[in-house]
Structure formats: C-alpha cells, structure tokens
Amino acid sequence: MATMRARHKIRAPRRGLASSQTDDYDAVWSVLSASLTEIHTKNASTLSFEELYRSAYRIVLMQRGQDLYTHVKEHEQGWLRGTVQKIVTDSISTTLVCAQTQNASELLDQSNERRAAGEKFLAVLKEAWEDHQLCMSMITDVMMYMDRIIALDHDKPSIYVVSMALFRDHVLNTKVRPDSDLTVMDVLNSTVLFMVQLERAGHMIERPLVRHCTQMLEGLYETVKEEESSKLYLTIFEPAFLEASTDFYKAEGRRLLEIGDAAVFCRIVTQRIEEEHERARTTLSMLTETKILALLDSELILKNIDEVVQLEGTGVRHMLDHNQMEALHRIYTLNARVDRKKEALSKSVNKRVVELGSEINAASIVSPAGVTAPPEKDAEKSKKGKEKERPANQQTVLAIQWVDSILALKRQFDNVWINAFMRDQGLQSSIMASFSDFINTNPRSSEYLSLFFDENLKKGIKGKTESEVDALLDNGITMLRYIKDKDLFETYYKKHLSRRLLMKRSASMDAERQMISKMKLEVGNQFTQRIEAMFKDMTVSEDLTASYKDHVAKSADPDHKPVDLEINVLTSTMWPMEIMSNSKEGILPATCVFPREIEALKQSFERFYLDKHSGRRLTWQASMGTADVRASFRRSNGKIQRYELNVSTYALVILILFNDVPDGESLTFEEIQSRTQIPHHDLVRNLQSLAVATKTRVLLKSPMSKDVQTTDRFCFNNDFQSQFVKVRIGVVSGGANKVENTDQRKETEKKMAEERYGTIESAIVRIMKQRKTLTHTQLVSEVLSQISSRFVPEVSMIKKRIESLIDREYLDRVSEDPPTYDYVA
Amino acid sequence: MESSTQSEYVTLVSCDGFEFILPRSSACVSGTIRRMLDPSSKFSEAITGRCVLENLSGVVLEKVCEYFLYNEKHKDQANVADMDVPAELCLELLMAADYLDT
Numbered sequence: 062m063a064t065m066r067a068r069h070k071i072r073a074p075r076r077g078l079a080s081s082q083t084d085d086y087d088a089v090w091s092v093l094s095a096s097l098t099e100i101h102t103k104n105a106s107t108l109s110f111e112e113l114y115r116s117a118y119r120i121v122l123m124q125r126g127q128d129l130y131t132h133v134k135e136h137e138q139g140w141l142r143g144t145v146q147k148i149v150t151d152s153i154s155t156t157l158v159c160a161q162t163q164n165a166s167e168l169l170d171q172s173n174e175r176r177a178a179g180e181k182f183l184a185v186l187k188e189a190w191e192d193h194q195l196c197m198s199m200i201t202d203v204m205m206y207m208d209r210i211i212a213l214d215h216d217k218p219s220i221y222v223v224s225m226a227l228f229r230d231h232v233l234n235t236k237v238r239p240d241s242d243l244t245v246m247d248v249l250n251s252t253v254l255f256m257v258q259l260e261r262a263g264h265m266i267e268r269p270l271v272r273h274c275t276q277m278l279e280g281l282y283e284t285v286k287e288e289e290s291s292k293l294y295l296t297i298f299e300p301a302f303l304e305a306s307t308d309f310y311k312a313e314g315r316r317l318l319e320i321g322d323a324a325v326f327c328r329i330v331t332q333r334i335e336e337e338h339e340r341a342r343t344t345l346s347m348l349t350e351t352k353i354l355a356l357l358d359s360e361l362i363l364k365n366i367d368e369v370v371q372l373e374g375t376g377v378r379h380m381l382d383h384n385q386m387e388a389l390h391r392i393y394t395l396n397a398r399v400d401r402k403k404e405a406l407s408k409s410v411n412k413r414v415v416e417l418g419s420e421i422n423a424a425s426i427v428s429p430a431g432v433t434a435p436p437e438k439d440a441e442k443s444k445k446g447k448e449k450e451r452p453a454n455q456q457t458v459l460a461i462q463w464v465d466s467i468l469a470l471k472r473q474f475d476n477v478w479i480n481a482f483m484r485d486q487g488l489q490s491s492i493m494a495s496f497s498d499f500i501n502t503n504p505r506s507s508e509y510l511s512l513f514f515d516e517n518l519k520k521g522i523k524g525k526t527e528s529e530v531d532a533l534l535d536n537g538i539t540m541l542r543y544i545k546d547k548d549l550f551e552t553y554y555k556k557h558l559s560r561r562l563l564m565k566r567s568a569s570m571d572a573e574r575q576m577i578s579k580m581k582l583e584v585g586n587q588f589t590q591r592i593e594a595m596f597k598d599m600t601v602s603e604d605l606t607a608s609y610k611d612h613v614a615k616s617a618d619p620d621h622k623p624v625d626l627e628i629n630v631l632t633s634t635m636w637p638m639e640i641m642s643n644s645k646e647g648i649l650p651a652t653c654v655f656p657r658e659i660e661a662l663k664q665s666f667e668r669f670y671l672d673k674h675s676g677r678r679l680t681w682q683a684s685m686g687t688a689d690v691r692a693s694f695r696r697s698n699g700k701i702q703r704y705e706l707n708v709s710t711y712a713l714v715i716l717i718l719f720n721d722v723p724d725g726e727s728l729t730f731e732e733i734q735s736r737t738q739i740p741h742h743d744l745v746r747n748l749q750s751l752a753v754a755t756k757t758r759v760l761l762k763s764p765m766s767k768d769v770q771t772t773d774r775f776c777f778n779n780d781f782q783s784q785f786v787k788v789r790i791g792v793v794s795g796g797a798n799k800v801e802n803t804d805q806r807k808e809t810e811k812k813m814a815e816e817r818y819g820t821i822e823s824a825i826v827r828i829m830k831q832r833k834t835l836t837h838t839q840l841v842s843e844v845l846s847q848i849s850s851r852f853v854p855e856v857s858m859i860k861k862r863i864e865s866l867i868d869r870e871y872l873d874r875v876s877e878d879p880p881t882y883d884y885v886a
Numbered sequence: 887m888e889s890s891t892q893s894e895y896v897t898l899v900s901c902d903g904f905e906f907i908l909p910r911s912s913a914c915v916s917g918t919i920r921r922m923l924d925p926s927s928k929f930s931e932a933i934t935g936r937c938v939l940e941n942l943s944g945v946v947l948e949k950v951c952e953y954f955l956y957n958e959k960h961k962d963q964a965n966v967a968d969m970d971v972p973a974e975l976c977l978e979l980l981m982a983a984d985y986l987d988t
Contacts, residue, residue: 103928105928106930106933108930109929109931109938110921110922110930110932110937111938111939112940113929114918114922115941118941118985199929202921202922202924205917205921206985206987209987
C-alpha cells in the first residue's frame with residue numbers, strides 16, 4: 062500500500078467504502094422498508110442486522126436521516142392501521158360492545174359469554190402489543206444510528222417512543238365499530254374491570270393476561286415526553302378502576318353491615334384487604350396498591366367501623382365477653398389502619414370495662430339482707446365458723462370478692478391487650494383510665510382493697526410459693542395504682558395491719574414486709590413511713606417483753622406463780638388508736654377495772670417500763686389483748702374437767718369475776734358492768750361470745766336468747782363441753798377485719814376529711830414558704846400536683862383551706878385581679 | 887446452529903475476509919454488535935453468532951478487537967494507560983468507533 066511508506070501520515074478514511082453500492086436514497090429505503098415488513102411478519106432470521114444497520118447508517122451519512130425518520134414513522138403507522146388495528150377490532154365480539162351499554166343485572170346473566178369474549182380480546186390485544194414491542198425494539202436497534210444522530214440533533218423522541226405513541230393512537234384509540242363512539246381503550250377498560258369484578262365475586266380469572274394488559278398501559282404515555290404521571294395506566298385505567306372499586310366497596314360495606322356480624326365483617330374485610338393487595342401485585346399494578354388500600358380503608362373501614370364495633374350481639378362487647386381474641390385482633394388491625402388512636406375500638410372497650418366494673422361494684426354493695434353469695438364462697442365461709450355467717454362478714458366476703466372480680470377482669474383485659482391489641486400503648490392507657498374510673502366510683506374501694514390484703518396476708522398465702530405470693534401482692538398493688546384516694550387506703554391499711562400485728566394473725570411477716578416495700582415503690586416513701594414505724598414498735602416490744610421476763614425471773618419470789626406477760630408498746634401517733642378502741646367521740650375509753658392478779662402484773666410492768674423510759678405515759682388497751690386461761694369445770698358427778706381457754710382480755714376479766722361467785726349463783730349484766738367498767742359495747746360482744754355462741758358457751762345466760770340484754774343474768778357453766786382441750790373463744794365481730802358499718806364509715810370519713818385539711822394546708826404553706834408570692838390558679842395547681850399521689854382533692858376544698866389560712870394570717874391577699882397571695886412569715 | 891447462539895465466542899468478519907474470534911462479552915463492548923447479537927431479536931447474526939462487518943477492513947477490525955479485549959480487561963480499573971494507536975489508523979478507527987457505537 063502506498064500509505065505504508067509515509068508511516069506518520071494520517072490515512073484518510075476510505076470514503077469509497079460503500080461506493081460499490083448505490084447512493085440512491087430511494088433504493089436503499091425500499092430495501093429497508095421491505096425488511097421492516099419482514100420484521101413485522103417475523104421473518105427476521107433471513108435478514109442481516111449488519112446490512113440493515115449499514116443501510117440506515119449510510120442514509121444518515123447521506124444527510125437523509127430526517128427523511129428516514131419520517132418514512133419509518135409512516136411505515137409503522139401504515140402497518141398498525143392496516144394490519145394490527147383490524148386484528149384487534151375483529152377480536153372484539155358484539156358481546157363486549159353491547160356490554161358497555163347494559164346494566165349490571167343483565168351483565169351477570171351473560172357473564173360467562175362475556176368473560177370468554179373478554180379473554181379472547183385481551184389475549185389478542187396482548188399479543189399485538191407484545192409483537193409491536195418486540196418488532197419496535199428490533200427496528201430501533203437497526204435504526205440506532207439514526208436515533209443517535211437525528212433524535213439528539215433535532216430534539217425528537219426516539220423512534221421507539223414514537224412508535225409506542227402510534228400504537229396508542231392507531232390501535233387503542235380507534236373506534237371499535239365504524240358506527241360507534243366506543244374505542245378499543247374503552248373496551249379494554251371495561252373488560253379489565255369486568256375481570257376484576259369477576260374475581261371479587263370469587264371466580265378464578267387469568268391474572269397474567271390482565272397483568273399483561275395493564276403492563277401495556279403502564280408502558281404507554283399520553284405524550285412522547287413519557288412523564289411518570291402521564292402513563293395511560295394512571296390517566297385512564299386507574300381512575301376508572303378506583304371509581305368502580307368505590308362503588309363496589311360501598312355496596313360491600315352495606316351488605317356486610319346487613320349481615321350484622323362484626324366478626325364476619327372483620328374477617329371479610331381483612332380478606333378483602335389481602336385480596337386487593339394480592340390483586341395489585343399480581344393482576345394490576347403496584348402503583349395502585351396504596352390507592353386501592355386507602356380506598357378500602359375509607360370506604361369499608363372508616364365509614365363502618367363505628368357501627369361494627371357497636372353491633373348488637375356480635376360487636377366488640379360480644380367479642381370481649383366471649384374472649385374472641387382473633388376477632389378482636391382483626392378489629393384492632395382494621396381500626397389501626399384508619400385511626401392511629403383507634404378511637405372507635407377504645408371507646409367501646411372502655412365502655413365495656415366500665416359496664417363490667419359497675420356490675421362488680423353493684424354486686425359488692427347488695428344490701429346484707431338480700432345477699433346471696435356464690436355457693437363456693439358459702440362453702441368456704443361455713444368452715445370459718447358461724448360468726449362468718451353474720452351480715453357484716455358477708456359484706457367482708459363481698460368486699461374481697463369485689464377485689465377478686467376486678468383482678469380477674471383486669472387479667473382478662475390484659476390478656477386481650479397482649480394477644481389482640483399488640484400491646485398498644487394508647488389502648489393500654491385508655492383501659493387503665495376506665496379501670497380507674499369505675500374503681501373510684503365505688504366509694505369503698507380503698508377499704509375493700511385493704512380488706513383484700515388483710516384476708517390474703519392472714520390466710521390467703523398459706524401453702525403458696527413465694528412467686529405466687531409475689532404475684533398476688535403485685536395484683537393488689539396494681540389496683541392500688543388505680544385508686545385515687547390513697548390516703549384513705551393508708552388509713553384502712555393501718556387499721557387492718559394493726560389488728561393483724563397485735564392479734565398475731567399475720568401468716569407471714571416476710572409477706573408483710575414484702576408488701577410494704579412494694580407499696581413504697583408504688584406510692585413513695587412518705588406513704589409507708591407510719592406503717593414502717595408500726596413494724597418497728599413491734600420489734601421493740603418483743604425485746605421489751607423478753608427483758609421484762611428476765612426482770613421478773615430475777616426479782617419474783619419463787620412461790621408465787623407469775624402470770625406471763627407479752628406486751629406491745631405502741632407509739633400512739635403511728636397507730637390508729639381511735640379506730641382500734643372503737644371510741645365514738647374521740648375521748649379515750651376508760652380502762653376497765655382489772656382483777657387483782659392482773660392489776661399487780663400491770664403495775665409491775667409499769668414500774669419496769671417507766672424505770673427505763675421516764676416521762677412516758679402508758680395507756681392500756683384492754684380491748685386489743687388476749688389471754689390464755691386454764692379453767693376448771695366441776696362436773697355434776699364430781700369430776701373436774703380442765704380446759705385451756707384463749708379469750709380476749711375483757712373476757713378474762715369477766716371470767717375471773719366468776720371465781721368469786723359460788724356455784725349456782727349468777728351475776729346480772731349490770732353487776733358485771735359496774736364491777737369491771739368494761740365499755741357497754743365491748744361487754745355485750747364479749748358476753749355474746751361467752752354465753753351465746755354454741756361451741757364456746759362457758760357462761761349460761763338466762764333467759765336464753767340470741768341477744769344480750771342489760772337485764773340478763775349469767776352464771777358459770779360447769780357442764781361446758783368441747784372436743785378440744787384448747788378452746789379459742791373469739792370475740793364476736795371483734796377480731797376480724799371487716800367492712801365498716803355506716804356509723805364507722807361516717808366516722809372514718811370525718812377523720813379523713815380532717816386529715817386532708819391538714820395535708821392541704823401544710824402543702825399550701827410549704828409551697829408559699831418557698832415561692833413567697835403566687836397567683837391563685839398557680840397555687841391550686843401546685844397543691845394538686847403535690848398531693849395527687851395521695852388523693853385528689855376538690856378545688857373548692859383547697860379554696861376553703863386558703864381562706865382559712867388567710868384568716869389565721871399565714872397568707873395575705875395582695876391583689877384581686879388576678880387573685881394573688883403573699884406568704885406571711 | 888442453535889447452540890452457537892449461546893456460544894461464549896463470536897466471530898467477527900472484516901470486509902476483506904479476516905475472521906476474528908473473541909469472547910461474546912468483549913464483542914458486546916460495542917453497542918452495535920451487542921444489538922446485532924441480541925438473542926431476542928431473531929436476526930441472522932444472532933442465530934449464527936457470526937457478524938460480517940462490511941464497513942471495516944481487516945487492519946481496522948484487528949485494532950478494534952484489540953481495543954475490545956483491552957477495554958474488558960481494564961473495565962473495573964481507574965487510571966488505565968491509553969492504548970497505543972498508530973497515527974495512520976486514527977481517522978478510520980474514529981469512523982469505526984462511531985459506526986460500532988463504542
């Protein structure tokens with residue numbers, strides 16, 4: 062070659078590369094156009110890509126690219142109009158055309174026919190589309206050089222895009238029949254919708270076929286710019302689909318409501334959601350998924366949820382009552398879809414909680430006369446002895462039952478909450494609020510809860526493992542959380558606790574301590590301070606008793622048999638004295654006249670104690686004590702039978718009286734009272750247990766009757782019989798903690814109110830001391846926040862306290878608008 | 887010839903009859919050849935795996951093939967040294983590159 066000699070000279074490209082062929086555009090085009098037809102008729106394998114490509118390349122190099130572009134476009138248009146259009150319109154049977162104008166009922170009659178026709182049409186359309194796509198991608202490949210040069214230089218869309226637009230215009234937008242306005246697109250729309258309708262009605266349809274058609278719509282755009290939002294799918298099909306779906310689900314919602322079963326409703330709706338989700342993924346397009354689901358949410362759920370929740374006999378109430386977790390879970394899920402707060406659900410759950418709670422409340426305050434406690438409780442009660450059958454005790458049982466029922470209810474709802482509501486925070490707090498509501502509507506809730514603890518700490522925990530006890534106490538603490546008047550609870554708890562401690566009725570001190578620490582965690586230090594002081598008194602007293610015994614052992618003369626003394630010295634401010642001693646007007650009860658032996662013992666202890674702690678005053682609470690007595694009964698046959706009696710201190714005093722009474726003689730009630738000075742009320746109770754209770758009839762009363770009258774006479778019963786050597790004589794309605802009667806209750810309330818005054822006043826003073834000046838509203842809200850952990854005071858109460866403090870010159874009113882107070886130091 | 891569609895190697899033929907056999911992946915560096923061999927379009931090249939490039943002489947096609955392999959070898963690397971191109975082939979290679987969409 063000549064160029065080889067000048068190595069560094071750049072060789073000109075050989076222009077004459079294609080010179081052997083003609084430069085005539087028309088000739089080249091005619092070859093090309095023939096080839097394009099071949100491609101469309103699927104004969105491409107006879108063609109050489111390289112040859113076609115080179116032809117297009119040459120045309121472009123000839124500067125005739127524009128012409129080529131136009132010609133290809135025209136060629137495609139011709140092909141689509143001439144061939145494809147006919148195939149597609151032919152595939153649309155008359156059934157489909159008519160279907161457009163018919164109403165729904167007729168449609169169903171012809172559904173099979175229409176379905177077959179529709180499937181045929183869709184199949185043909187799908188094939189036409191796929192062919193077009195494939196051919197166009199081949200042609201675009203061949204024309205790539207042209208696309209690169211022309212489309213870029215002249216800002217024209219690629220030939221592929223143009224041909225897609227041609228398909229839209231000349232296939233989809235053509236009229237089905239020359240004489241109708243219906244376009245292929247309309248038929249396609251209605252056919253796909255029909256298919257969806259069939260599927261919703263439970264028929265199987267050919268999903269892939271429908272999917273191909275919607276994919277086609279997704280691949281086509283309104284303009285050649287091909288913006289996402291101008292997809293035919295989005296502009297034409299989807300609105301129609303959503304509209305049809307809205308209608309369908311409106312009707313569906315009505316239909317489901319008419320069935321009137323909430324569980325069924327939820328199940329079907331859940332199923333529908335799943336179906337639409339599936340449909341969007343497999344049959345239509347992912348683009349629609351969120352929209353159709355939103356539509357379901359608003360049409361099916363939002364519009365109907367309230368009604369469904371309240372459906373009589375099958376709604377949430379029914380589900381809760383029958384523990385239908387699955388249904389509840391469904392309804393929860395549905396409600397959560399449309400409402401973050403799940404208002405409909407929580408409203409009805411709360412309503413049910415309050416309803417059930419009120420039932421429990423009502424059951425607990427049935428008047429004693431009409432009480433019919435559940436049988437199992439009866440059985441349990443009869444074991445506890447006859448005194449339990451008294452109305453007051455029945456009330457106590459009811460109180461404990463009340464707590465048990467609430468705990469059971471709480472467990473039930475906790476269970477629902479965990480299993481059906483996915484531990485939803487909002488629902489939890491709303492359920493808790495409802496519990497708190499109804500618990501606090503029962504004015505005796507604090508007392509009942511304390512009784513519940515009392516009962517359990519006395520006997521409930523026997524034979525239970527530590528973890529069971531723990532769970533039991535935790536349950537009670539949970540309830541304590543709901544109770545607003547915690548100070549009232551504290552009062553009752555102290556009262557019940559003092560009985561347990563003094564009468565040694567507590568089953569386990571460990572459990573008691575555990576309880577205290579739990580309460581401390583729950584409501585704070587201040588709350589348990591006094592209760593802890595009570596425990597401290599108990600331990601100190603134990604030491605004291607021991608050291609007194611030592612002291613007696615050393616000092617006493619050996620001949621004299623000392624009476625064993627076990628003593629509890631209690632700090633009067635920490636213990637609920639007034640409640641224990643049953644005093645009415647707050648005056649200290651006169652202590653009874655102790656018999657010689659006891660009086661000596663008492664004085665000996667007083668000397669011993671005051672030696673150690675001078676300046677203290679001891680008050681003897683005979684009503685709280687017990688004594689063990691060995692009593693001898695002289696039978697009529699001369700034998701002597703001995704029993705060990707465990708009696709209250711008062712009973713002891715009464716019995717010792719009879720030591721001095723000769724056999725056969727008797728004492729009147731008044732005589733006993735004047736000699737012992739035992740308060741009337743206590744005397745009646747003690748005589749009742751000594752002379753009326755059948756098993757412990759140590760005294761004989763005449764006349765025999767159930768009640769103790771002031772005119773009755775008593776004598777010693779030498780024929781007393783018992784199968785045990787040791788006999789416990791309980792004081793009638795004395796030893797056991799039980800529900801207060803109305804008078805006691807009024808008393809407690811009065812005391813409570815006084816204590817609250819004090820608490821509020823001290824809170825006000827504390828706050829004002831720190832803040833010096835505050836407006837009325839600020840002060841009230843501060844007070845509320847400070848003492849709400851103990852109880853929830855009424856604003857009017859706070860107001861009264863403020864006024865009282867102003868009267869007593871602790872505070873000063875400095876301004877009227879807004880009302881403001883100053884602290885007076 | 888069905889099997890050659892899937893064959894790992896393809897044959898490129900120059901206008902003056904030189905044949906170059908190279909891996910399909912290398913040949914597909916060129917957009918044109920890639921489309922030519924696309925199995926979904928049923929052109930004869932795709933079926934036979936043999937592309938006759940009437941526009942290119944043997945000398946140029948050799949250099950083109952060298953480039954294909956060079957390109958594939960270094961496709962994941964940065965700062966690759968330029969390939970040595972004889973000056974006299976420059977223009978013809980440019981034309982070829984345009985034609986082959988490389």
